[in-house]
Amino acid sequence: TVREAGGDSIVSLSNATHKAINRKSIIEKRLLFALDQQHLKVLYQPQVNIHSGKIDAVEALVRWEDDEIGVVSPDELIPIAEETGLINNIGSFVIEEACKQAAKWHNEGLDLKISINLSVREFRDKNMAKTILETLETTRCPANLIQIEITEKFALEAEAETSIIKQMLKLENEGIVFILDDFGTGYASFRYMQLLPIKILKIDQMFISSLLKSEKTQRLINGMVQFGKSMNLTVLAEGVETKQQQQILKEYGCDAIQGYLISKPVTHDAIRKLIKLPMK
Numbered sequence: 001t002v003r004e005a006g007g008d009s010i011v012s013l014s015n016a017t018h019k020a021i022n023r024k025s026i027i028e029k030r031l032l033f034a035l036d037q038q039h040l041k042v043l044y045q046p047q048v049n050i051h052s053g054k055i056d057a058v059e060a061l062v063r064w065e066d067d068e069i070g071v072v073s074p075d076e077l078i079p080i081a082e083e084t085g086l087i088n089n090i091g092s093f094v095i096e097e098a099c100k101q102a103a104k105w106h107n108e109g110l111d112l113k114i115s116i117n118l119s120v121r122e123f124r125d126k127n128m129a130k131t132i133l134e135t136l137e138t139t140r141c142p143a144n145l146i147q148i149e150i151t152e153k154f155a156l157e158a159e160a161e162t163s164i165i166k167q168m169l170k171l172e173n174e175g176i177v178f179i180l181d182d183f184g185t186g187y188a189s190f191r192y193m194q195l196l197p198i199k200i201l202k203i204d205q206m207f208i209s210s211l212l213k214s215e216k217t218q219r220l221i222n223g224m225v226q227f228g229k230s231m232n233l234t235v236l237a238e239g240v241e242t243k244q245q246q247q248i249l250k251e252y253g254c255d256a257i258q259g260y261l262i263s264k265p266v267t268h269d270a271i272r273k274l275i276k277l278p279m280k
């Protein structure tokens with residue numbers, strides 16, 4: 001009967017909710033342990049100049065495989081970490097790893113920029129800029145080798161919080177470059193373009209993946225590239241998987257690409273090897 005069906009769905013819904021809450025608390029518990037045991041890792045994905053094929057930078061992406069619960073993807077991990085506050089610990093870890101790595105490469109004569117993803121929650125910490133600058137110092141990493149990727153959601157919230165903008169300007173003043181990540185998928189507020197020190201526009205992979213499928217998407221992407229250019233920004237496209245996508249992006253005037261066409265995220269050793277190969 002209807003009543004029974006209704007009853008069932010209520011039971012199964014609360015079961016699903018219960019499972020989700022359970023999973024979250026397991027992840028939280030295991031994450032605390034993983035952070036303590038230094039079980040998190042960082043992989044790097046090249047960002048390549050579309051004309052020269054040279055690797056200009058690499059994006060640091062966190063990886064976690066837990067002994068008990070297996071691989072937890074960043075798409076599951078990051079939102080839970082944000083909710084529980086553990087994002088600050090992940091952030092500190094990734095920042096330190098990235099600075100150490102950039103400094104190490106720098107000492108080997110390789111000036112490769114490293115991009116770090118930071119969430120707005122991390123910047124609510126009033127000491128964020130200070131912590132980053134201190135890490136640069138202790139690791140002896142030149143500030144101009146570090147880029148920070150923020151999302152549109154971040155940009156929108158930062159706009160409302162003067163202390164976040166102040167911290168960004170402080171970091172920019174030291175030579176750190178800000179990238180607007182996942183461009184086009186958030187909120188269409190152009191006000192943050194006016195307020196925030198953004199140098200690179202990163203077009204979201206969602207657009208790139210449908211680039212060849214629709215003319216409308218092509219016009220949209222072309223428009224985004226032209227917008228970036230008119231704002232004197234460097235335009236980077238993420239999620240580039242095919243030569244065809246690369247070719248069209250080049251025609252539009254896109255400056256740099258990142259994606260499986262070049263390489264998946266890999267270890268720092270593998271990046272070292274990739275540098276020695278021509279990327280075109």
Ligand code: C2E
Pocket residue numbers: 045060061062073074075078090091094117118119149181182205238239240241258259260261265
């Ligand atoms: P994102 O910053 O937009 O990173 C791009 C994501 O797309 C990465 O997934 C990358 O592995 C994937 N990707 C790169 N090239 C391709 C491609 O050609 N095709 C496809 N299909 N995918 C591609 P990942 O590593 O799973 O990270 C997902 C998201 O999690 C990131 O999106 C970022 O927002 C967040 N994230 C990752 N690491 C960190 C971190 O250390 N801190 C913070 N706050 N967020 C992070």
Ligand code: MG
Pocket residue numbers: 059117149181
């Ligand atoms: Mg990113």
Ligand code: MG
Pocket residue numbers: 181182202204205238
């Ligand atoms: Mg992105």
Ligand code: MG
Pocket residue numbers: 182204205
């Ligand atoms: Mg993305």
